[in-house]
Amino acid sequence: MAAGRVSSRGLGAPPKRAGSGFRWSGRATKIIATILLAAVWPPLLACADQAAAAETREQTISRELKSAEDQTLLERRAWLETEWNKFKDGSSGIEETLGGLSSWRVSSNQDWAVRIKLPYAWHVAGNTAGDSDLNGLGDIALATGTAVRLGESWRVGGGLELRMPSGSEPDLSDNVWRLQEFGAVAWDATKNLTLSPSFEHNESLAEELGASPVHFLEMFVPATVGLPQRWSATAKYETKVDFENDNTWMHSAKLAIAKELERVPLSFTLSIKIPFDGGEKKFQVNFKVTWFFRSKAPSAEGK
Numbered sequence: 001m002a003a004g005r006v007s008s009r010g011l012g013a014p015p016k017r018a019g020s021g022f023r024w025s026g027r028a029t030k031i032i033a034t035i036l037l038a039a040v041w042p043p044l045l046a047c048a049d050q051a052a053a054a055e056t057r058e059q060t061i062s063r064e065l066k067s068a069e070d071q072t073l074l075e076r077r078a079w080l081e082t083e084w085n086k087f088k089d090g091s092s093g094i095e096e097t098l099g100g101l102s103s104w105r106v107s108s109n110q111d112w113a114v115r116i117k118l119p120y121a122w123h124v125a126g127n128t129a130g131d132s133d134l135n136g137l138g139d140i141a142l143a144t145g146t147a148v149r150l151g152e153s154w155r156v157g158g159g160l161e162l163r164m165p166s167g168s169e170p171d172l173s174d175n176v177w178r179l180q181e182f183g184a185v186a187w188d189a190t191k192n193l194t195l196s197p198s199f200e201h202n203e204s205l206a207e208e209l210g211a212s213p214v215h216f217l218e219m220f221v222p223a224t225v226g227l228p229q230r231w232s233a234t235a236k237y238e239t240k241v242d243f244e245n246d247n248t249w250m251h252s253a254k255l256a257i258a259k260e261l262e263r264v265p266l267s268f269t270l271s272i273k274i275p276f277d278g279g280e281k282k283f284q285v286n287f288k289v290t291w292f293f294r295s296k297a298p299s300a301e302g303k
Helices: 028-040 043-046 057-066
Strands: 077-086 092-107 110-122 132-138 139-148 152-162 174-189 194-197 196-209 216-227 231-242 248-260 267-274 281-291
Touching: 057 216, 057 231, 057 248, 139 174
Parallel strands: none
Antiparallel strands: 077 092, 077 281, 092 110, 110 132, 110 139, 139 152, 152 174, 174 194, 174 196, 194 216, 196 216, 216 231, 231 248, 248 267, 267 281
């Protein structure tokens, strides 16, 4: 396989493998049990506060469009996302991800959610000698988290994600049990402008098939602008610190545009990401189709 294989989700090269066998950290069982518990108990608290303020159609659609880049907006939804990574050796990585997020109101200002991502990946061979096409199941990810409304324009959120080495082929998987802690803060600076910086701290709990440990931090600074006719645009700066590679810093920029239909809660998002630091990847393009599950039809007021 070429160095730029499908499972390389970050801005840099995939981790080099060293040694063989399986390594399991002592804290792994406790952390996994905590994730499972956190995913189960929130629905039991949902009856604590079922009342929600009525919203206009305009407010609902605006929130749904922002939720793609704002982790403090836990909108119930399902999506299908296509990701295409193009590498300098001529190879490509393509991933189709079916995802779903379900959320519950646990108090008047707090929501809880669980999320699942089911990827199917393709590697399209490039110019490297011995490279070949490959496809199969990728690494499944489960997450749970919460978001709190601090006022009319401020929100905070955070949670945990467990990424599992479920790939059907070693070269379609990172071959590590990886825990991610994520957090975000969001500020609606104006009616049509939202800033929602966030971070994702990733560290492997255990490695399989001789994979190297993984430990990196990613930080994101998106600015989302609401546009007329149910459109939105997002400019996003991303940076990554790889602690397993001499604390190397990498940077990229992402531009996205989204559109939601008027009569059905269905949105379409197209984005392109360009790295600034050389490396193996030339660019990344994503296209996502999202269906939102609304608890009730929003008022026609403000349409």
